[in-house]
Amino acid sequence: MSSSPGSSSTASPRLTIAQAMDRLVRGGLPLRFTAYDGSSAGPPDAALGMDLRTERGLAYLMTAPGDLGMARAYVSGDLDLSGVHPGDPYDALVLLKDNTKFRVPTPSEALLIARSLELSRLRPPPPPPQEHLPRWRRAVEGLRHSMSRDAGVISHHYDVSNRFYEMVLGPSMAYTCALYPTPEATLEEAQAAKFDLVCRKLGLQPGQRLLDVGCGWGTMVRHAAREYGVKALGVTLSLEQAEWGKEAIDREGLGDLAEVRHLDYRDVAETGFDAVSSIGLTEHVGVRNYPTYFAHLRDRLKPGGRLLNHSITRQHNTRQETGAFIDRYVFPDGELIGSGTIITAAQDQGLEVQHCENLRPHYASTLRDWNRNLVDNWDECVAEVGEGTARVWGLYIAGSRVGFERGEVELHQVLATRNHADGRSDFPMRPDW
Incomplete structure (x- = not known):
């Protein structure tokens, strides 16, 4: 249906992946963050960077919040750290630990982030092959410490x-x-x-x-x-x-x-x-x-x-x-x-x-x-x-x-x-x- 003369229509506001990530960190990201959608956030001249390379990586981050989601994305190669060697990401971990404080978004912000990142269609991808079963599923191997x-x-x-x-x-x-x-x-x-x-x-x-x-x-x-x-x-x-x-x-x-x-x-x-x-x-x-x-x-x-x-x-x-x-x-x-x-x-x-x-x-x-x-x-x-x-x-x-x-x-x-x-x-x- 076409708009009638004099009417106006505006698209719902959307956030890029980088904007969404930046909003979730109190005080903003401490390193340069880039994402596969072409967006970026954080200090442009930062010595260290983080690159979210794939939608699968985003799904890992969003469906398993915390260190597990980050680890899955990093181990699978969907999330990369620049400025450090993968054999020793110590400097990046110190920077993130000292300067990354996540905040709880307001209900309206949460809705905006969910809509922007299309979280409703994200499904948990299979974990990387290096991941062991969760504790509750290890029961098939016997009682704990049997x-x-x-x-x-x-x-x-x-x-x-x-x-x-x-x-x-x-x-x-x-x-x-x-x-x-x-x-x-x-x-x-x-x-x-x-x-x-x-x-x-x-x-x-x-x-x-x-x-x-x-x-x-x-x-x-x-x-x-x-x-x-x-x-x-x-x-x-x-x-x-x-x-x-x-x-x-x-x-x-x-x-x-x-x-x-x-x-x-x-x-x-x-x-x-x-x-x-x-x-x-x-x-x-x-x-x-x-x-x-x-x-x-x-x-x-x-x-x-x-x-x-x-x-x-x-x-x-x-x-x-x-x-x-x-x-x-x-x-x-x-x-x-x-x-x-x-x-x-x-x-x-x-x-x-x-x-x-x-x-x-x-x-x-x-x-x-x-x-x-x-x-x-x-x-x-x-x-x-x-x-x-x-x-x-x-x-x-x-x-x-x-x-x-x-x-x-x-x-x-x-x-x-x-x-x-x-x-x-x-x-x-x-x-x-």
């Missing part, structure tokens, strides 16, 4: 590619917080210092027996056998880790002292160990399972034996689920809690806690160096595991570094003893390491 389900989620994270881990972690193949004796120390020096500190805290002596649960690629086992002459057994749920560790033991001629088994720590039947080390396992155990976890490790020790528990912790002791990105892409079923809860659980199982130490700044440095390795080996890493997986790791490592720097997460080593029946701990009057 042996079958733990085996599945450990495989999801650790059985990526041994070659990929070699490039990111470096020759030490240590996927836990290092210890930097000086700020200038290399990653390899820091990892060696960490394992040596654990050995000294455990008071290892030639001829003793060590159990290392969640042993990874067997670095602790090999260090203890080579440097301290102990007979060391390591167990891991990752088949690829176990195979790599066995080959490393043979390569170094340590077969008479060191062993790595593909085994759940709960299936270790041997007892009478002089020491037990747990470096990076507690995060996968589940807080509700701490009593049985510490009881099992206690029972592996002989009286007078020592336990060193090294794990990521929170700055509080309130139960809190991990964020969607970490849970779906990095550590499915992972759980963190404060050091107080860990200490309490150990004490409740009859272990005497002798020492506790927070290495939080050291983990920030460790993550920095892992990002550097990923950047230096980016092309080979992408060829090995694909760009999507490499992006997951760059994002996860850089984001974790920010968390440790800001004190949102910490790293505690808790040293405890299984005492003799008469109360003797065989622990020195003062720490001797």
Whole structure:
């Protein structure tokens, strides 16, 4: 129908994608934002930028708000960051964390944004293949922290590619917080210092027996056998880790002292160990399972034996689920809690806690160096595991570094003893390491 003379018709106002995004951020976007519709927002001279390349990327952002939607768009390549390397997006994450405060739009603004972006026709796209099932759907793999389900989620994270881990972690193949004796120390020096500190805290002596649960690629086992002459057994749920560790033991001629088994720590039947080390396992155990976890490790020790528990912790002791990105892409079923809860659980199982130490700044440095390795080996890493997986790791490592720097997460080593029946701990009057 044509308009009658003298009448006027105006189209409903519409926002571009960039305008809509800018309106959702209090104070405006801190970086240069561009979108596939040709729109842009944010400072034109910004050193860092964000480019929304596809409608699928918009659908990811709009149908899964928060870190999950951003991660899906970024991992799939539908959202790009400029001014940073995908192997180390640290600078962009810091900028966004410090300067991005989302605001709740008014009802009229929300309607305008929804109409402008045609949100009614956006449907959630299939997630990238790197994404694990949500928690509620993992029930098909068994109860949370059952042996079958733990085996599945450990495989999801650790059985990526041994070659990929070699490039990111470096020759030490240590996927836990290092210890930097000086700020200038290399990653390899820091990892060696960490394992040596654990050995000294455990008071290892030639001829003793060590159990290392969640042993990874067997670095602790090999260090203890080579440097301290102990007979060391390591167990891991990752088949690829176990195979790599066995080959490393043979390569170094340590077969008479060191062993790595593909085994759940709960299936270790041997007892009478002089020491037990747990470096990076507690995060996968589940807080509700701490009593049985510490009881099992206690029972592996002989009286007078020592336990060193090294794990990521929170700055509080309130139960809190991990964020969607970490849970779906990095550590499915992972759980963190404060050091107080860990200490309490150990004490409740009859272990005497002798020492506790927070290495939080050291983990920030460790993550920095892992990002550097990923950047230096980016092309080979992408060829090995694909760009999507490499992006997951760059994002996860850089984001974790920010968390440790800001004190949102910490790293505690808790040293405890299984005492003799008469109360003797065989622990020195003062720490001797």
